[in-house]
Amino acid sequence: MRLFFSLFFSFTLLSSFFAVPVIHAQSFFDDQDRNRSSFEQSAGSEAASEGLQAFANRAFGSSGAPRSPVAIAQTIIRGILGFLGLIAVILIMYAGFNWMTAGGVSDKVTKAKSLIINSVIGLIVILSAYAIAEFITNLILRSVG
Secondary structure, eight states: OHHHHHHHHHHHHHHHHHHHHHHHHHHHHHHHHHTSOHHHHTTTHHHHHHHHHHHHHHHHTOOSSOOOHHHHHHHHHHHHHHHHHHHHHHHHHHHHHHHHTSTTOHHHHHHHHHHHHHHHHHHHHHHHHHHHHHHHHHHHHHHHO
């Protein structure tokens, strides 16, 4: 029974990470539809393309103007470090699951504790790298223009 609840909780938590962008996109498109006339809404693929482009511009911070290489690198670094942070959180959850299902076996508990400690250290390193990268790229962006 505990296994069912822990798997259900883990699935619910992980699925919420993927549901938030979808919900945000839906609310964005609903706002766009309210601002259009019925003729524009029936225009078909052109209106959908414009809405998709507006959402992409809003989501990725682009207004159609060319972006500097530093800003592109900053976006790539954010994506990579965000993905690594997600992996670290999943590892912490996995270690916690192993600890809860260890059944008092000291060897399994020790392995789970060490995995949690190593994952937290990794998360601290990832957050530090993110802070340093943001600081440096913001300095470069401010000095360039």
